[in-house]
Each structure stands twice: as structure tokens, then as C-alpha cells.
Amino acid sequence: MKGKVEFIQGNIACAKGALVAGCRFFAGYPITPSTEIAEFMSRELPKVGGYYVQMEDEIGSMASLIGASYTGLKVMTATSGPGFTLMQENLGNAVMEEAPCVIVNVQRGGPAIGQATKSSQSDIMQSRWGSHGDYEIIALAPYSGQEMFDLTIRAFNLAEKYRVPVIVLSDEILGHAREKVIIRDQEEIEIINRKKPLLPPGEYKTFQPDEDMIPPMASLGEGYRILVEPQTHDETGRRAAHIPEAHDKLIRRLCAKINNNVEDIAEIDARFMEDAEAAIVSYGSAARSSLGAVKQARNQGIKLGYIRLKTIWPFHEAYIRNLARNLKALFVVENNLGQMYLEVQRACRDLVDDIISITKIGGEMHSIDEILRPVNEVIS
Amino acid sequence: MRHPLLKYIRENELPFIFCPGCGSGIILRCTLEAMLESNHNLDEFVLLSGSGCNGWIAPPFNVDVFHTNHGRPIAYATGVKIGRPDLKVIVFTGDGDSAAIGGNHLIHAARRNIDMLVICINNSNYGMTGGQLSPTTPFKAYTMTSPYGNPEPPFDLCKLVEACGASFVARWTTAHPVQLKKSIAKGLSKKGFAFIDVISQCPTQFGRRLGYKSASEMVRWFKKASKTYNGPEGLQSFNGDQIPVGEFIDRELPEFTEVLRSIAEEARQSGGAN
Numbered sequence: 001m002k003g004k005v006e007f008i009q010g011n012i013a014c015a016k017g018a019l020v021a022g023c024r025f026f027a028g029y030p031i032t033p034s035t036e037i038a039e040f041m042s043r044e045l046p047k048v049g050g051y052y053v054q055m056e057d058e059i060g061s062m063a064s065l066i067g068a069s070y071t072g073l074k075v076m077t078a079t080s081g082p083g084f085t086l087m088q089e090n091l092g093n094a095v096m097e098e099a100p101c102v103i104v105n106v107q108r109g110g111p112a113i114g115q116a117t118k119s120s121q122s123d124i125m126q127s128r129w130g131s132h133g134d135y136e137i138i139a140l141a142p143y144s145g146q147e148m149f150d151l152t153i154r155a156f157n158l159a160e161k162y163r164v165p166v167i168v169l170s171d172e173i174l175g176h177a178r179e180k181v182i183i184r185d186q187e188e189i190e191i192i193n194r195k196k197p198l199l200p201p202g203e204y205k206t207f208q209p210d211e212d213m214i215p216p217m218a219s220l221g222e223g224y225r226i227l228v229e230p231q232t233h234d235e236t237g238r239r240a241a242h243i244p245e246a247h248d249k250l251i252r253r254l255c256a257k258i259n260n261n262v263e264d265i266a267e268i269d270a271r272f273m274e275d276a277e278a279a280i281v282s283y284g285s286a287a288r289s290s291l292g293a294v295k296q297a298r299n300q301g302i303k304l305g306y307i308r309l310k311t312i313w314p315f316h317e318a319y320i321r322n323l324a325r326n327l328k329a330l331f332v333v334e335n336n337l338g339q340m341y342l343e344v345q346r347a348c349r350d351l352v353d354d355i356i357s358i359t360k361i362g363g364e365m366h367s368i369d370e371i372l373r374p375v376n377e378v379i380s
Numbered sequence: 381m382r383h384p385l386l387k388y389i390r391e392n393e394l395p396f397i398f399c400p401g402c403g404s405g406i407i408l409r410c411t412l413e414a415m416l417e418s419n420h421n422l423d424e425f426v427l428l429s430g431s432g433c434n435g436w437i438a439p440p441f442n443v444d445v446f447h448t449n450h451g452r453p454i455a456y457a458t459g460v461k462i463g464r465p466d467l468k469v470i471v472f473t474g475d476g477d478s479a480a481i482g483g484n485h486l487i488h489a490a491r492r493n494i495d496m497l498v499i500c501i502n503n504s505n506y507g508m509t510g511g512q513l514s515p516t517t518p519f520k521a522y523t524m525t526s527p528y529g530n531p532e533p534p535f536d537l538c539k540l541v542e543a544c545g546a547s548f549v550a551r552w553t554t555a556h557p558v559q560l561k562k563s564i565a566k567g568l569s570k571k572g573f574a575f576i577d578v579i580s581q582c583p584t585q586f587g588r589r590l591g592y593k594s595a596s597e598m599v600r601w602f603k604k605a606s607k608t609y610n611g612p613e614g615l616q617s618f619n620g621d622q623i624p625v626g627e628f629i630d631r632e633l634p635e636f637t638e639v640l641r642s643i644a645e646e647a648r649q650s651g652g653a654n
Contacts, residue, residue, distance in 0.1 A: 025463060046647035051462050051640055056488040060455035063448065063485075067428075067459025070446065075459075093449055220444045220460060221467045223423045227390070227439060228446045238392055239439070239447075 003184035010148040010174040011036035011078075013181045014104055015044070017152030018076050020189060023102070024050035025068040025075040027061040029083060032116040033172040034106035037078035058083040062090030062103075069099040070228060072219035074156055078104040080172075081114055084123060085130070091165055092131030093230045095254060098163035098207070098215065100194055102155045105167055106175040109363055118363025119172035121284050122336035127167050128313050134251050136258035138265055139167040139313040141283040145179035151310065157192035158265060162257055163214055169312055171335070173285040173365065201225060206237035207250075213257040258314055266316035269308040270323055272298060276305025278329040278379055281320070281344050283309040285365060290333045293371035302379060309340070317347045329354040329378050333371055335361060354378050388412055388422070393440040398433065399507075401595025403554035403580030407501055408437050410557050411470065414564035415443075418468075425468045426460055428453040430477035433507045433582075434500075437472040451482030454489045457496050465637040468568060469496040475516040476506050479535045483515075486537075490544035490573045494636040497567040497574045500537060503582035511585030522589050537577045539615050542629050547572025549629035551614070553579040553602035556625060563627055572635045579623055 008016075015037045018026075026041040042052040051068075055061040058079055065075045079087060084105045094101050107123050109115030123130075127139040138158050142151040148170060155166040195216040197204045206226045209215045215235075218224035227237030232247040240246035258265065272294055273279065282290035287308045297304040307323055309316075324330060330352050332341040341357035348355060358374055360366050398404045415425060422443050429438035431450035438445045444467075448456045453471045461469050478486045478500050489496070505523055506512040512525040516537065520529040542549050548570040552560040560578060567574030581587055581598035592598045606625045608614075614628040 025459070027459065043652070046640075046644035047652065049644060049648070051644070053458065053462060053640075055455065055458070056484045059452065060458070060485050060488070063452040063455035064459030064462070067446070067456035067461075068463040069459070071460055071463025073463050089449065090452065219464075220426050220446070221423065221464050224444070225423075225442055226444050229439070230447060230449055236392065237445075238390070 001182050001184055002188050003182040006181050006183055007178055008145065008181055009036060009176055009178050010142070010145045010170065011106065011176065012040055013145045013148040014078070014152045014168065014170065015040040016183055017149040018102070018156070019044060019048060020184070020186060021153040021156035022074045022191060023076045023156065024048070025065070025073040026050070026052045026077065027055050027064040027068070027075070028077045028079065029055055029058050029061055031080050031083045033108055033175050034078040034080045034104065036175070037104060058086035059089060062087045062094070065101045066090060066094050066097060066099040069101050070220050074100070074160070076102040076104065078106065080106045081108045081110045081123070082112070084126065088130040092133060092135065094165040095131070095135045095137065096230045097228050098217070099165070100159035100163055101165050102152070102159055103165060103167045104152070105169055107169065107171040109361065115363055117172065119285060119335065120361065120363065121171055121286060121334050122339065122361070123169065124312060124334070124336060124339040127169055134255065136255045137167065137313055138162070138164055138258065138311070139169050141169045141309060141312045142174060143284055143287045143308065144174070145177065145181040147310070148174060149181050149183065153189060157190065160194045161192050162261070163194065163217060164258065169284065171285050172363070197224065205235045207233060208235040209253060213253050213260070262314045262316055262318070266311040266314055266319070268316055268319055269310055271306045273305040273307070273323055275303050276327060277303040278327055278331070278375070279305030279307050279323065280331045280333055280371070281307045281309065281340070282333040283312060283340065286334050289366040289368060289371060293368045293375070296368055297372060297375065302375070304375065312340070315343050315347070320344065320347055321351060324348045324351050327352050329356065331356045331358050331371070331375055333358045333366060335365070337361060385409070385412060388416070388442055389440045390442050396440065397436045399584040401581065401583040402433070403503065403578070403582070404433060404437050404501055406554045406557055407499065407560070407578055407580065408440070410561040411499065411564055412441065414561050414568060418565060418568055420468055424466070425470065427470050427472070428457050428460070429472040430474065430482060432474045432477050433503070434472045434474035434477055437501070451477050451480070452485065454478070454482060454485040454498060458489060458494055461494055461496055462637055462640065465495070465641070470568070471496055471498045473498060473500050475500065475502045475504060475537070476514045479515040479537055487540065487544045490541040490546040490575065492636040493545050493547055493572045493633050495571055495573070497564065497576070499564070499576050499578060501580045502537065502577050503580045503586060505582055505586040507582045507585045511582070511589065523586070536617060538575070538628055541573070541575045542615055545573070545633065546575050546629065547631055547633050548574035550627040551577040551579065551623070551625050553606055553623060553625060554581060555599045555603040555606065559625070566627070566630070570630070572633055
């Protein structure tokens with residue numbers, strides 16, 4: 001990996017990734033533990049011809065993000081807990097209006113004000129189901145400073161490719177920990193930009209998809225006379241809320257453009273799986289304790305595998321099932337009361353006898369012992 | 381014979397969604413004529429609207445249109461204007477849209493003095509949902525959710541945005557289409573936050589509960605109750621008996637996207653912040 005080695009906070013690595021990915025608009029509202037991202041962007045964006053605006057609340061932040069995305073800019077916001085809750089309204093609009101945007105959620109303890117300065121992974125299901133209605137979304141889970149950089153870039157690429165909001169599900173530990181991060185050289189990095197219309201104005205329709213189910217995206221002010229409509233709409237953007245078939249067709253397409261591309265979107269970091277008899281499933285900062293636990297178990301002769309979800313949503317069910325096929329037990333390690341456990345159990349309960357939830361909340365990571373104790377109880 | 385303005389309308393949006401007698405059609409036409417008479421190409425315009433009856437004024441225009449959810453069009457427009465400051469941004473909003481659920485966006489956009497024209501279709505009630513109490517319903521007025529009379533005093537939106545720092549503030553009613561069109565033209569050419577409070581009739585949901593038998597009766601009431609002021613003396617409290625109209629505020633203040641751009645220019649030249 002070629003680039004400049006830095007020793008920086010995860011939040012700064014994330015912001016640097018955003019700039020490399022081409023982010024030129026950041027709208028936000030200060031909230032712990034994400035604020036370093038906004039501060040960095042307010043300082044650095046003007047230097048590269050971008051814009052930082054501090055909005056009156058997180059509702060306005062998401063709204064202005066969608067507006068700016070439709071002018072052709074790559075856009076991002078960063079938030080946590082209560083702010084993420086306020087963003088759910090316009091996050092649904094970004095899904096419906098197919099506006100590429102990146103939302104970084106540096107998770108803290110909830111519900112309510114909860115624990116502003118403590119780490120958590122309790123927004124897993126909110127990321128999936130937080131706005132009303134049927135929809136599919138992409139959420140990535142970095143587990144290191146390096147991945148705060150790398151997965152933020154990937155988040156922009158996926159948002160642009162699929163015209164969907166992409167959530168970077170970080171947490172307070174990752175956001176504030178200082179680590180070695182290689183700020184990769186620009187030429188080393190693949191950058192994906194949204195498809196532009198091939199049809200001329202007059203023939204182009206705002207929401208007419210290509211065969212890949214993704215409509216090319218015209219920007220405002222390019223002469224296409226676009227009609228962006230958050231109600232159920234037809235391919236021209238015209239309201240069609242009263243037509244059952246129109247709603248069925250639109251919502252199924254918005255879901256299918258994600259669900260039919262799980263192979264392309266979802267990444268899993270699987271290690272020690274060749275001879276594994278059981279495995280840990282984890283993600284984010286909890287996956288670091290989990291990796292330590294797996295290595296220690298291996299030293300003790302326990303054939304434990306390691307499955308780390310780099311992509312939380314869409315959930316790569318086929319891949320997980322394939323890994324789980326010959327396992328006696330799965331242990332889901334996470335800093336919430338078992339949100340991803342529900343998903344793993346749903347996907348694998350016909351394959352694996354014991355699926356165990358190993359939870360810890362309050363703001364601290366699992367100790368290796370806290371993971372290995374229940375593992376040993378089941379395996380021995 | 382085709383109406384000469386039809387060529388500027390998306391015909392698949394017809395017929396208009398408005399109730400018979402609604403004031404929105406007058407506002408739509410005044411805006412379209414002001415746009416056509418301006419020296420801007422139609423491709424330079426972006427029209428946004430919120431949700432509620434106001435939401436259906438923008439979509440028929442055959443220009444770039446951004447319909448948004450309830451209360452948020454000004455926040456969407458903020459992103460649009462920062463991204464493309466060369467575009468002419470017009471926001472249609474309503475009294476519930478701008479002063480209740482979207483009140484925060486209204487006051488902060490006015491404070492930033494971001495260049496956009498906000499036209500508020502102020503019909504003193506939530507028409508689309510069936511005529512409930514809004515932040516501009518007169519004190520003691522009957523609505524579907526104030527069956528004993530409105531217990532709240534109404535917002536004066538012109539005073540509100542003036543206090544926040546808007547560059548241009550005017551009020552007209554749907555009985556003043558000529559004056560309204562002129563103010564829209566002026567608001568469009570104004571560099572900064574321009575706000576026009578348009579008192580509009582909702583005969584279906586509001587007027588009939590006040591005892592008005594028709595839309596025209598309501599418009600005649602607007603005409604009779606209006607008193608024209610040119611200058612800040614028009615920023616006075618009003619109630620159903622007297623409606624101050626006119627161009628109240630027209631001032632030069634720094635515009636937000638220009639300030640953002642000059643900051644960016646300085647940052648690029650100096651290589652960073654202090």
C-alpha cells in the first residue's frame with residue numbers, strides 16, 4: 001500500500017478518506033463523539049473548493065445533503081445517537097429520491113441522550129429500519145483507523161454506484177482511538193462516479209432505470225428539467241401515490257437494486273475458517289476483542305474461526321451460511337444486547353446447533369476472557 | 381385554443397390538484413409570468429416545494445423541480461444554492477410548512493441571508509389534511525382542531541424573517557396579482573434571502589368555517605382589509621380585520637454563498653485556517 005503514514009484519530013482518517021473520495025459538501029450539526037469530523041471538514045473543504053455548512057439541526061443537515069447531491073457534488077454528514085435519529089426522516093427521502101450521500105454514525109450509547117462519550121454498537125437495527133417504509137440501505141462497519149479511511153472511500157463509491165445513502169457505522173472507540181493509518185495515494189484508489197444521462201433533455205426521464213435498475217442521474221441546472229419527487233412516482237418523477245402498481249414497481253426496484261447486488265456490495269473478513277469447528281461473528285471495534293479471543297483460543301488448541309462483517313447491510317446471508325455449514329457453534333460478539341445475533345440466528349439456525357449471543361454494553365470493549373468463557377462452556 | 385402559458389407546464393401534471401377557488405393557481409401564474417419576464421433562461425431556475433397544498437405548485441412547472449417533504453424545502457434549497465449558486469432558487473412553502481414544522485429552517489436561512497426567493501402560501505390552516513389549526517390561524521378562529529376557537533396568537537411571518545435578517549420582505553394577498561408579480565420579480569433579482577408572505581384563500585377547508593360562502597367572497601375580504609405600506613411601517617401586527625401589504629424591507633446585506641466562496645478563496649490562497 002503506497003501512501004503517507006500518519007498517526008491519527010479514526011474520525012480524522014474518516015474525514016481524510018472523504019476528501020480523497022471527492023467529498024465537496026459537508027452539512028452537519030456538532031455532536032459527540034463525531035464532532036472531529038465536522039471540525040476537520042470545516043477547515044479542509046474550503047481549501048479544495050468544497051463547502052462546509054453548519055445546519056440548524058440534523059434534519060436540515062440531511063435535507064441540504066440531498067439538495068447538494070442533486071447539484072452533482074459528493075456529500076457527507078457525520079453524527080451520533082440522537083442526531084442519527086433526527087436524520088431518519090430525510091434518510092428515507094434520500095432512498096426514495098435516489099440521492100447518493102454518505103452518513104457517518106459514530107455510535108454512542110443509547111437510547112435517548114444515553115452515553116455521549118461512551119462507545120456502543122446499538123444502532124445496527126436503526127441503520128436498517130430507522131426510517132418508515134420498506135427499503136434497503138447500505139451500512140459499512142470499519143474496525144480500525146485504516147478502515148475508517150478505506151471504508152469511507154468505499155461508502156462514497158457505493159453511494160454513487162447505487163444511488164443510495166450509505167452509512168458508515170463507526171463507534172466512539174474507533175472514532176477517537178489514534179492509530180497508524182496509511183493515507184493511500186490518490187492514484188492507488190478506485191473512485192466511482194454516478195452514471196450521467198446518455199439521452200438528451202426531452203427524452204431523459206428523472207427516474208427511468210437502465211437494465212441494472214439504476215437510473216442515470218442528471219443534476220439540477222443541466223437543462224434536463226428534472227422532477228425529483230419523494231412521493232411514490234413514475235419514471236418521469238410524476239406523483240403516482242394513488243396507483244398501487246406504481247408503488248409496487250418503484251419500491252421493489254429500490255430494494256432489488258441493492259438485494260440483487262449483495263455479492264458486489266457486501267464484504268466479509270473471514271480468518272481461521274479452514275479447520276474451524278466453531279466461529280465468532282463480530283464487527284466494528286468488538287471484532288478487535290474477538291480477533292484477540294480467536295488467536296488465544298487457537299493457542300489453546302481450540303479450533304475457533306473468525307467472521308468479521310465489514311458490511312452490515314445488506315447482510316450477506318449466502319456467504320455466512322456457507323461459512324457456517326460445518327460449524328457446531330456460532331458466537332455473536334457485539335456491544336449491544338444482541339441485534340446482529342438476531343440476524344445470524346435467522347440465517348443459520350437450521351445449520352448450527354448453538355448460536356450464542358455474547359453481549360456487552362456500557363461503553364467498554366469485551367475482554368478476551370469475557371468472550372472465551374462462554375465459548376469454552378459451549379465447546380468443552 | 382391552447383392557453384399561451386401551457387407550453388411552460390408539464391402537461392402530464394394536469395389537471396391541477398387544487399380545489400376550486402384555491403389561491404395557489406394565482407400564485408403559480410404570477411410566479412411563472414415573473415420568471416418569463418426576467419432575463420433568465422428557464423434552465424437557470426430550480427423550484428422547490430414542501431408538503432401540503434403548497435407542495436403541488438412547483439411540480440407542474442417545466443423546469444428543474446424538487447418536491448420535498450413537509451417543512452424541509454428551505455433546507456433542501458440551502459444545499460442546492462451552495463452547490464450551484466448561479467441558479468435561481470424559488471421555494472414554495474405554506475404556513476404550516478414554513479412556520480411550524482419547518483420554522484427552524486426558515487429562521488436560519490433568513491439569518492444566513494442565503495440567496496433564494498421563498499413564497500409562502502399563507503392560507504391560515506392545514507388545507508391538505510382537512511383544515512386544522514396552523515401557526516397563522518387568527519386568534520379565536522374555528523378550525524377542525526380548534527372547535528372552541530384558536531387559543532393561540534398567530535405568527536407574523538414578515539416580522540419574523542425581518543428580525544432574522546432577510547434582505548427582502550413583502551406581503552400581498554391573492555387579491556393583488558399585479559403587485560405580487562412585481563414583488564416576485566424584485567425578489568428574484570435581490571441578492572439575499574427574499575420572503576413574500578402571500579395571504580391566500582382556502583375556501584374549502586378554512587373559509588367556510590369562518591362563514592365565507594365562496595372563494596370570491598374571501599378574496600373581496602382580502603381586498604377590503606388590505607392596506608398598503610411601502611417600508612418597515614408595514615411590519616405591524618395584523619388580524620383578520622386589517623392586512624398590511626406591500627414591500628416592507630429591501631436592504632443590502634452580505635449573502636451567504638458569496639461569503640462562503642470568498643472564505644474558500646482566502647483559504648486556498650493562504651493555505652489554511654489560523
